[in-house]
Amino acid sequence: MGPRVTRRHVVQQILRGRSKEPVREQGIGRAPVNIALCKYWGKRDAELNLPRNSSLSVTLPGMEVEMRVEVSGEGRDEVVLEDNRLPQDEAAFQRVVEYLDLFRGAKGLRFRVESRSAVPPAAGLASSAAAFAALVRALDALFGWELTPRELSILARLGSGSACRSIFQGAVVWQAGRRRDGMDSFARPLNIVWPEFRMGLVLISTAEKAVGSRPGMNHTVETSPLYSRWPAVAEQDLQRMLAALEGRDMGALGGLAESNALCMHATMIAARPPLLYWEPKTVSAMKRVWAMRQEGRRVYFTIDAGPNLKLIYPVEEARVVREVFGEVREFAPLTESASCS
Ligand code: 2P0
16 A cells, blocks of 8 residues: 555646646636436545446536536635625535645645526526536636546545546446556546437425435445445446447336435435435325336336435327426437537
């Protein structure tokens, strides 16, 4: 075992020979929200956000975060979300500032970061992955680094694991990698075009969750007797999902995504004390999906670290999905324009 690799080492390695000074007044970056079909749950390195398993996601067209970053005129960091300045004691402020610490250079630059989101708070979607991916793109523009997508993905991962997937569009794989410095742990786009693929949001609640994903996954790894099975299950699910995507096989893909999500939740429910993100309405919605399948409908779901469902179905089922669930917010993540980066 050599010395521990820090985020700072990784940043130094990627930015070696690149500008330490802004080359323009302001950098702007945008990135979409992503929803995992094969979930990231558990880290092998918390400092670098290195996962124990590879994962697969689709991005939601239109659900983007935009970040603008410039050198602060006030000599201290400012983080402004939708025109609201975050107080310094807020956890989100500190997380951004700790990330900016990696990019201050010898002059100790201070930054003003402004974020605008096309993700309505009422959509029940976590936008932190999109936010860190957009922030990396904004820094790349400000400093004129011209990093490759792979380098952007690695830097985004240092902010939030799932952010490395939001550097790309459409169906995206994040390969876990094996290296201790994480240089082989980044996302890549699959460029799958599948215009019939739909994802629909079933909103159960937008209340802030009691346990965030980060402490939730750490608690699961540390205490759940079922967790040890998870990485191998996820790797196998991923290989099967890739084949299902290649074959445009909705039944196989939807079924695998659903059982992958349930398996992830099973590891959390078995944690001590248990971690349950579902509400009673989550379970009723799951049962409605299963009843639809009994009737031959090709409708499946996935659930993240929260109570809301994301339905997966082919466009032919859109009408019956609306009949059963009312107006769901629907996305076509794999059309040609939405899926090619
Ligand atoms: C995912 N989640 O694959 C899984 C499914 C939640 C459930 O990635 O600590 O916010 O910043 O690396 O990326 C949420 O975890 O965690 C997540 P950090 P992150 O989408």
